[in-house]
Amino acid sequence: MTERSFPVPSQLEPVAGAEGWESMYPYFSRFQPEDDERFWFYNSMHFPEVIPAFDGLTSEIPYTAIGANTARLFSFPTTMGIEYRILNGRVYITANPVLDEAEQGRRFADFQERAGHYYGNWDRIYGEWQQRIEALIADIEAVEVPELGDLDPLEVVTGGRGFASNHFLRERFHRCIDLYSKMWHHHTELLMLGYGAYVVFFEFCKQAFPEMGDQMVARMVAGMDVTMYRPDDELKKLAALAVELDLGDLFVEGADPAKVLAALAERGDAGARWLAALEAAKDPWFNVSVGDGFYHHHLSWADDLTVPFAALPRYVEQIAAGQDLTRPTERLAEERDRIAGDYRALLDAEEEKAAFDQMLGLCRQVFPYIESHKFYCEHWFTTRFFQKIRAFGALLAERGVLLEADDVFHLRHLEVEDALVDVSLAWASGGTELGARHWQPIVAERKRIVEALSGWSAPPALGAVPEALNDPAVKMLWGITQDTIETWLGGDDDDESTVRGYAASPGVVEGVARVLLNVNDIGQIREGEVLVCPVTAPSWGPVFGKIAAAVSDIGGTMSHAAIVAREYGMPAVVGTGMATARIRTGDRVRVDGDRGVVTVLS
Amino acid sequence: MATQSVLHFRDVGLGDVATVGGKGASLGELLRAGIRVPTGFAVTTAAFRQTIEHLTVAGRTIPERVAALDPADAEGLAAGTAEIRAVLEAAPPPDEVAAGVTAAYAALCEECGDPELPVAVRSSATSEDSAEDSFAGLQDTYLWVHGADSVLEHVRHCWASLYSVESVTYRLRRGIPETDLGMAVVVQRMVGARSSGVMFTRSPRTGDKSVIAIDASWGLGSAVVSGDVTPDAFVVSKVTGEIKRTVATKTRWHRPDPSGAGVVETDVPAELQDVPSISDEEIAELAATARTVEAHYGCPQDIEWAVDDAGEVFLLQSRPETVWAEKDRIRKAAPTARPFDHVFNLLGGKRPTEG
Numbered sequence: 011m012t013e014r015s016f017p018v019p020s021q022l023e024p025v026a027g028a029e030g031w032e033s034m035y036p037y038f039s040r041f042q043p044e045d046d047e048r049f050w051f052y053n054s055m056h057f058p059e060v061i062p063a064f065d066g067l068t069s070e071i072p073y074t075a076i077g078a079n080t081a082r083l084f085s086f087p088t089t090m091g092i093e094y095r096i097l098n099g100r101v102y103i104t105a106n107p108v109l110d111e112a113e114q115g116r117r118f119a120d121f122q123e124r125a126g127h128y129y130g131n132w133d134r135i136y137g138e139w140q141q142r143i144e145a146l147i148a149d150i151e152a153v154e155v156p157e158l159g160d161l162d163p164l165e166v167v168t169g170g171r172g173f174a175s176n177h178f179l180r181e182r183f184h185r186c187i188d189l190y191s192k193m194w195h196h197h198t199e200l201l202m203l204g205y206g207a208y209v210v211f212f213e214f215c216k217q218a219f220p221e222m223g224d225q226m227v228a229r230m231v232a233g234m235d236v237t238m239y240r241p242d243d244e245l246k247k248l249a250a251l252a253v254e255l256d257l258g259d260l261f262v263e264g265a266d267p268a269k270v271l272a273a274l275a276e277r278g279d280a281g282a283r284w285l286a287a288l289e290a291a292k293d294p295w296f297n298v299s300v301g302d303g304f305y306h307h308h309l310s311w312a313d314d315l316t317v318p319f320a321a322l323p324r325y326v327e328q329i330a331a332g333q334d335l336t337r338p339t340e341r342l343a344e345e346r347d348r349i350a351g352d353y354r355a356l357l358d359a360e361e362e363k364a365a366f367d368q369m370l371g372l373c374r375q376v377f378p379y380i381e382s383h384k385f386y387c388e389h390w391f392t393t394r395f396f397q398k399i400r401a402f403g404a405l406l407a408e409r410g411v412l413l414e415a416d417d418v419f420h421l422r423h424l425e426v427e428d429a430l431v432d433v434s435l436a437w438a439s440g441g442t443e444l445g446a447r448h449w450q451p452i453v454a455e456r457k458r459i460v461e462a463l464s465g466w467s468a469p470p471a472l473g474a475v476p477e478a479l480n481d482p483a484v485k486m487l488w489g490i491t492q493d494t495i496e497t498w499l500g501g502d503d504d505d506e507s508t509v510r511g512y513a514a515s516p517g518v519v520e521g522v523a524r525v526l527l528n529v530n531d532i533g534q535i536r537e538g539e540v541l542v543c544p545v546t547a548p549s550w551g552p553v554f555g556k557i558a559a560a561v562s563d564i565g566g567t568m569s570h571a572a573i574v575a576r577e578y579g580m581p582a583v584v585g586t587g588m589a590t591a592r593i594r595t596g597d598r599v600r601v602d603g604d605r606g607v608v609t610v611l612s
Numbered sequence: 613m614a615t616q617s618v619l620h621f622r623d624v625g626l627g628d629v630a631t632v633g634g635k636g637a638s639l640g641e642l643l644r645a646g647i648r649v650p651t652g653f654a655v656t657t658a659a660f661r662q663t664i665e666h667l668t669v670a671g672r673t674i675p676e677r678v679a680a681l682d683p684a685d686a687e688g689l690a691a692g693t694a695e696i697r698a699v700l701e702a703a704p705p706p707d708e709v710a711a712g713v714t715a716a717y718a719a720l721c722e723e724c725g726d727p728e729l730p731v732a733v734r735s736s737a738t739s740e741d742s743a744e745d746s747f748a749g750l751q752d753t754y755l756w757v758h759g760a761d762s763v764l765e766h767v768r769h770c771w772a773s774l775y776s777v778e779s780v781t782y783r784l785r786r787g788i789p790e791t792d793l794g795m796a797v798v799v800q801r802m803v804g805a806r807s808s809g810v811m812f813t814r815s816p817r818t819g820d821k822s823v824i825a826i827d828a829s830w831g832l833g834s835a836v837v838s839g840d841v842t843p844d845a846f847v848v849s850k851v852t853g854e855i856k857r858t859v860a861t862k863t864r865w866h867r868p869d870p871s872g873a874g875v876v877e878t879d880v881p882a883e884l885q886d887v888p889s890i891s892d893e894e895i896a897e898l899a900a901t902a903r904t905v906e907a908h909y910g911c912p913q914d915i916e917w918a919v920d921d922a923g924e925v926f927l928l929q930s931r932p933e934t935v936w937a938e939k940d941r942i943r944k945a946a947p948t949a950r951p952f953d954h955v956f957n958l959l960g961g962k963r964p965t966e967g
Contacts, residue, residue, distance in 0.1 A: 087961035114961035122956055129952035206955040213958060218944050220818035221847060223854075352851040356821045358940055365945035365954070372951040516854060604856055 014499060016471040018046040025098050027462035034063040034456055036070065036422070039096040049476035050095065050102040052468045055488055055564035056304050058544030059528065060099035060463040063456055064399065064419040064426065067190070068304040069094050069101045075194035080202050081106075084128075085120035099463040102472055105484050128203055129372070136200065136379050143196055143386045147294075150189045150394045153182050155401045158409075158437045176434040179405075183430055186398050187423055193395075197387040204376040211369040218357060218366075223604070225515055225576055230350040231373045232576075234339045237382035239577070241298045241311065244291040245318055246335045249325030251287055255280040258330050261323040267315035294390050300532060302545065303388030306400070306419045310393040317553065320533045324556055337577075402426065409433045411445035412453065420456040421449065470498045470587045488564065489585035498587055506610075509593065511561070511586035513606035514572035519581055520611065521558040523597045525590055540601055542593045554578045559601035561589045561608050575603075583608050617659035617712030620719075621652055621800075631656050633736025633796035638930055645908040647901060649927050651723060652731065652800030653716045655767050657738060659709045660795050663771065666706045669699050675790035678775075683784040693780050697772040705768070713767060713799075714760040720801065730758045730802040730868070733766040735773060738794040755832070755875050756802055756868045763799060770797045803926050804868065807889040808833035808918035809843055811898060812933055813906040819936035821912065824848045824899045828889045830880050831865030833916055833928065840864045840877065844889050848899040855895055859888050890919060897925050905930050912936070 019041035025031075032040060057069065077091015090106040108114050128135055156178035166175070208231065215227045252258050257280055260273050274281040292312050300317050301308025311318045328335060350370060357363050403418030411429050412418060418426055429445050436443040475495060484490050489512050497510060521540040526532060532553055535541060541553070542561045554560065560575050560582040575582030581603030583589075589608060593599060598611045624632050624640030632640070636654035643649055669677045674696055681692045704710060721729040733754040752773045754766045773779065774795050783790070809828035814821040827836055827843040835841045841864045847856040862880050869876045890898070898917060905927070906913050912933040918926050948954055 087959065108961065111961070118956075118960050121960070125955065126950075126952065129955070130950070203955075206959055207952070210954045210958050214945055214954075219820050219822045221815050221820040221823045221849075226849075226852070349851055353822060356850070361946045362944055364947035368947055368951035369945075369954055372954070604854070 014475050016049075016473055016475070016498070017469050019050070019095070019097060019102075019472050020046050022097070022472075025463055025466045028098065028459045028466075030455070031099060031459050031463060034099070034420075034422070034459065035061075035066045035096045039066065039070070039094065041095045041097055041102075045095065046473055048104055048473050050104045050472040051488070051490060052470050052472075053094075053101045053103045053488070053564075054468065054470075055545045056302060057101040058563075059305060060460045061096065061101065062306065062419045062460060063422045065305050066096065067187070067423050069096070071191050072194050072197070073103075074191070076198040076201070078195070079198040084124045084202065085117045086202065087114045087117040087121050097472075098466045098468065099460065100466075100468045104473075125203055125206070128200070129207075132375055139196065139200060139379070140386075143193070143383075143391070146189055146193050146196065147386070147391050147394065150186065150193075150391060150398060153185055153189075153398050155398070155405050156182065158405075158433070174438070176437050179430045179434050180427060183402055183427060186395060186402075190391075190395050193387055193391045197383060200376070200379050201383070204380045207369075207372045207376045208380070211373045214366070214369055215353070218362070219353060222353075223513055223516060225513065225572065226349065226353075228572070229346060229576065230353070230370060231377055232342075232346060233374070233377050233381050234343050234346075236378075237385040239337065240385070241295045241318075242321075243337065244295045245321055246325050246329075248284070248287060248291060249322055249335070250329050251284055252322070252326050253329045255284055257281065257284055258326045261319075261326045263320075263323045265319070265323075267319040270319060271315075297390040297393040298385070299389055299393060303384075303392035306396045306416070310389070312393065313397070316533045320535075321553060321555060324537070399426075402430070406430070406433065406445070409436070409443050409445075411443050411449055413450060417449075417453045420453045420460075425449075467591060471495065475499070494585065494587070506592065508610075509561070509583075509586045509589050509608040511583040511589070511606050511608070512572070513603055514584040515560075515575035515580060515582035515603050517559075517579070517581035517603045518600065519558045520598065520600045523561075523593050523595060523599045523610075524557075525593055525595045527590060540599055542589050542599075544590055554580065559603065560584075561586060561593070561599075561601060563587055563589050563591075615658045616656060617662070617709045618653050618655055618716040620716070621649070621654070624654065630738055630794065631658065631796065633657070633738050633794075633798070634931070635734060635736035635929060636796050636798050637736075639798065639800070641908070642905065642927055642930060645904060647905060647908075647927050648925065650732075650801040650803050652720065652798060654736060655709075655713055655716075655797040655799065657794035657796050659705070659712065660771055660797075662709055663700075663705045664793075667699055667703055669696055674700075674775075675793075678780060678783075678790050681780065681784065683781050689777055689781065693775050693777050696775045700772045700775065701765075701768050705764070710764060713764055717760045717763050717799065720799070724801055728758045730756045731763060732798075732800045732802050733757050733763060733770065734798045734800070735770040736796040736798045738796065753834075755834070767797045767799070771795060800928075802868070803918045803920050803928070805832050805918035806921045806923075807831070807894075808916070808928075809836045809889075811902055811915045811917060812912065813902050813915070814912045814933060814936060815847065816933075816935070819939060822850050824850060824902050826890075826895060826898055829860075829862045829865065830884060830889050831867045832875060833918060834875065835864055835866040835877070837916070840866070841880075846890075846895050848895060850899075850903060853896065853899070855892065857888065859886065861885050862889065891923075894919055894923065894925060901925060901927060 020043060061069070073092055073094050080086040081090040088108050090108060092103050092105050094101055094103045096102075108117060156175040158175060162175050211231065212227050215222050249261075252261060257274065257277060260270055260277075271285070274285055296311035296318065299308045299310050300314070325335060354363055354366050357366060399418060400415050403412060403415035406412040406418055406429055407415050411432060421429065429449060432443050432445045435441070519540070521538055523542050524535050524539040525542045526535065527544065535553055535557060537556045538558050540559045540561060541557045544563045554574050555578065557580070559580055562584045563586055564584070572582055572584050581601045583601055583603060583606050586608065593608070593610060600609045600611055602608070619628070619632055619636075621636070621640045621643055624637055625644055626637050626641045628640065629637045632654035639649050639652070664674050667674060672680075677692065677696060681689055683689065717731070720731070721727050735752045752770050754769065757763055757766050774793065807828055807830055809826060810833065811824055811826040813824055815823050815825050817825070824847070826846040826848065828846065829836050829841045829843040836843045841862050842860040843862065844860050845858040848854070862885050864877060865880045866875050866877050902913065902915055905915060909930075909932065913930045914933045915930045916928040918928055920926065948957070
């Protein structure tokens, strides 16, 4: 038998034109020779694109938090944290299992005490969590980029502050990074415990009802009042208002948002009322990124109205035709309870029913957090965070260090700090910033590297085939199981026209594929098409109203594509690993959400 | 205890296994549950006993003749049982029994409006033990039988099957007394099945009770039961009604012989081979019927069914599913002191056992 392995990191061919890409990322993110012996998989769910230098922070900081949480705070017995490496601009990760049984036993005692405290006080802790995260969001919103005038304002002197405004350059930039780190710690605070509860119920259901579809478990657990649905609900309200105010004619597919806004401003009171309602909805509900909050260029609806304005024409049309678009939460809740009740009734013994009640109850208790934390963390907070960094970029551009504000995202955060010190010194000395000569060629070079790397087709996995996958998140969030690994190894004999993944949302449809590699192209999607993408984000929700089915390269049954697809009642196959590589825009495809199979028909 | 030679299905239920056998009792019980089954009657165990008592083999009663056989003597056993079967199949039954069967068949013809009504004649054992039935070969089924004389002849074939070498050996080795022997025969209208098959009210593959697994193919169910064809497979969720479909290429079908006797096995026309053999509506109706039967009996069922040319669904037979019943005793979970203890149990890894 030949030893099975994925490509090993040290043996991969360099990407032409991307020489020197390593300088964009910290040394501790590089593959080491001994990493060839370990199993790594491409985290294309969170990092579907090449990571610009600054955005390296969105892997560095989350992995400091999630690992600390499982390994050092809660003492999960069988797993430490997740290690990451960056190769050709893509993030590869691996979980560090605890294999020594005596060590598992020692960790278990602490796990019981610590996790028990959180589970035992869940509702109170989650209530406090919401307050803490909202306070963090208020903190990041309050950060101001210092203004560096000819002279500091008189009050600085008369108020006795005693230090000049250039001091704030570094302090406030640091504050952004520190708050971002804190946000990620809070993000992961309840996450793994929440997944733990879900995995328990999932495993039980799979044992008691082996034929049960993965999505059925999620349907029994689903929350009704989910924050992540709120932005879409706000859009529907705006569409209803447009119809009520007789402004529906302004919302047509493909229209430029700026022109629509200008036209609204010329529609008197009605237009003014609608614009006021838009402003009210924006804060906070338009702070949803078109991505998942891991790239600076995945702008939020508030930054770029393309996505919400791509969804509005259809909503306006539906409401004008008399459709009720409000989520039928009562009916959905009844349906959820009926399904859970029916499965419960199929269990044989009273004690199994009692256990079922406990597990489902625990899931429903933890789920408001699981479903809603993304809005607070990846969307609302992160939108604000990138806006602040962009504001520092604007200062650097204004001071001539960079050509434009967004160039700041081609510097690592420590390099940004250097550039800010340059500004601080020049302002203090009356000299000139030296950064233009230093940074501008680097930015230009890195833009070229990012471009070159974006054509690299990242293997789904690298290194050795693992013996066991011990981390609950790897299965539930990334959807990676022993079966996935077999598929990646090419163990099955499907032909090139078949792609397999998780049956995330039931139903079978045929349609024309639209392959979107870059989330900013989401506006291209047309009514009735099948969306094929590396990963989808919750803010794509409104677009789900017009597509026939969704297919993604990465994601498990609890990924957001799956949740949103079920909500919209459309078939979805997620975690295929290769859909965007095998399917082309314009292909006619059949999506079988019952079996998790996508077939290219022509 | 009933001494009638025949009983209509509508007059029997589960409590009548001793009189009309398992199949007969089950069909009566299905009718009581409001399920559509092809009409018919059972030739009772009383009729069988009366017949046996009325016959002699070489001057001895049949039970005496069996008692004289040695299970270790293969040759003697073969000869002795053949002798008994010949007598049973050749000798006319007592007048009372013959008249009862003839009258019941005539009434059935009347009921169905066909003077030469085709029927299925099947043995209906009184034993509770299906393993014994299959070992003893008590599974005789004769399809597309018509005319009172032919019905009577096939009833005698069923009775004779109790005296096969295998069956007699089984009784002798286990010391089952001949006086306890009972056998009923079911006579049932044939359904001109467009499609038929079997269904389980749980997954035969995984034991999952939340689904109904339906195997279906063109023509008579014997093609599916005998394994002559790979049937279409449908798995229906009891909770949501969702259907998972696997449509097979169905190459063979069993159909009534056009000459009017028996069954012919031929190739399915090419244009039908890859077409689902039942519609979604029929799947839904079968699933609903299966749930009614399961609820009526209070345990998972193994069901034979048919759909006629008019699209009407009939059940031909239902019996308890036994393969998974034993495994159900393994409990999948028990409640814990606190709900989150389930998490500790699952994610706890290896640890020293307490105490």
